[in-house]
Amino acid sequence: MRYGFVIDQRKCIGCHACTVACKEENQVPLGAFRTWVKYVERGTFPHTRRYFSVLRCNHCDNAPCVTICPTVALYRRPDGIVDFDGARCIGCKSCLQACPYDALYIDPSTQTAAKCHYCAHRIEVGLEPACVIVCPEQAIVAGDLDDPTSRIARLVATEPVQVRKAEQGTRPKVFYLGADTSALTPSLQTPTERYAWAERPSEELSLVNMVASLPDSGHLGDGARSRPVYDVPHMPRPWGWKVSAYLWTKSIAAGTTLVGTLALSGALATQVAPLLSLVFLALTTALLILDLKRPERFLYILVKPNWRSWLVWGAFILIAFGVVVGLSLLVTLDGKAVPWPLGLAAVLLALAAAGYSAFLFGQAEGRDFWQTSLKLPHLIVASLVAGSAALLFVVPGWHFSTAPDFVNGGWAARPPFHALGPLLFVALLAHAAFVLMELFSRHPSYEAAAAARLLTRGRWGRRLWGGVVAAGIVAPLALLMAGAASQSAVPTSLSALLSLAGLWIYEDLWVQAGQSIPLS
Secondary structure: OOEEEEEEOOOOOOOOOHHHOOOOOOHOOOOOOOOOEEEEEEEEOOOEEEEEEEEEEEOOOOOOHHOOOOOEEEEEEEOOOEEEOOHHHOOOHHHHHHHOEEEEEEOOOOOOOOOOOOOOHHHOOOOOOOOHHOOOOEEEEEEEEOOOOHHHHHOOOOOOOOOOOHOOOOOOEEEEEEEOHHHHHHHEEEEOEEEOOOOHHHHHHHHHHHHOOOOOOOOOOHHEEEEEEEEOOOOOOOOOOHHHHHHHHHHHHHHHHHHHHOOHHHHHHHHHHHHHHHHHHHHHHHHHHHHHOOHHHHHHHHHHHOOOOOOHHHHHHHHHHHHHHHHHHHHHHHOOOOOOOHHHHHHHHHHHEEEEHHHHHOOOOOOOOOOOOOOOHHHHHHHHHHHHHHHHHHOOOOOOOOOOOOOOOEEEOOOOHHHHHHHHHHHHHHHHHHHHHHOOOOOOHHHHHHHHHHHHOOHHHHHHHHHHHHHHHHHHHHHHHHHHHHHOOOHHHHHHHHHHHHHHHHHHHHHHHHHHHHHO
């Protein structure tokens, strides 16, 4: 049994009865929608036409929101309905990022996610969903897609139906009959600042203007694009500065352990590096908890885990990383060396802590810009930048001289902390290469390419080229070379500070750009 919908757009008159019935049946709060009707127009007067698009949760057979949800608040029932348990939701907003159809929202009264659940409470007692029974044109057909005798199965088998974003591989179960493709595809719609009967929220307007100002944004030609003239408000950028800051602090936490273990010795490696790592790991944890809509439920990730979610794996990786680094610090307090198994565990967990976010953002399948294989190695490189820069900054005077010292008649290398400068230099070059590859390599979709253009040629271009490239990469490289030539601590410390600032700006831009292309 697999319940689904067919929306017959040939019959829809845009009356919004389905929206009103859904809100009344499920007590959907003001400003939120589980099903809604979007109006789009196409053509040039007098040769114009208006299309209605009934949009909602697609109850996907391969639902990415179910995969990413860390607490099994979202789950797929045996009958194919993707249902929701608000009592388990922690408000992490990851499901909003995973859904390619913009079908989820944060309920302002409960501060948990919510969406269409196919009126499961009605289905269980033999009734049809509320939207179906109120549609005056019978444009919404619900039923079992696996039953060949059902009306919906016959329609799907015999009529030229289409689904939204089939390329995502989610196998959606909302089929559209007679719909105009441009009415279902945001990238085929010209962004507009206002609607026929409503003003767009200011938060949305900033995104609309940003996307509309992109170079080549009209590459399809006006005749191929439709214009939205009515829509409902959508939550812009569910993940904000806390998520950007979390990536930055996590890079420092993982990087200081990596650099301290692999490239340093003495007190800098055994005490300063692990202590710095623990401080930034605590900041990372605080940012993750504070970003939740229901932070008091954060322990649900540990006690009610969904083992397919990288939010869960990330939480356990960070806990294990903190335990191992803490044990390493305790061992060295009485002058003992860190046992090699503990050091190896610290390195492996630092790599995991630095890189797991690549898989987490990869599960956010609604954001095409984040679907890149470059992010895992880039995060590890970023941790090396952050770790070496943080250590150079907190311990001034340790620049990167590599000249040997003559000791007791023989040559001995200078202490290993002198590797910090060369390591930062090489890591910055690698970071620059990954930034350029992420932004200028061929992108698999229009949405991903548009997000990249927001950074390279759009409104954020100055922050990228000025803050990330010039101030965060080129200037630190020059200062490191100046410090090596002058044997001065000032240029190296300044280069470390600029490197950290540039890394923060890039993480923030990367997170924002990925969420700036409309999903519906």
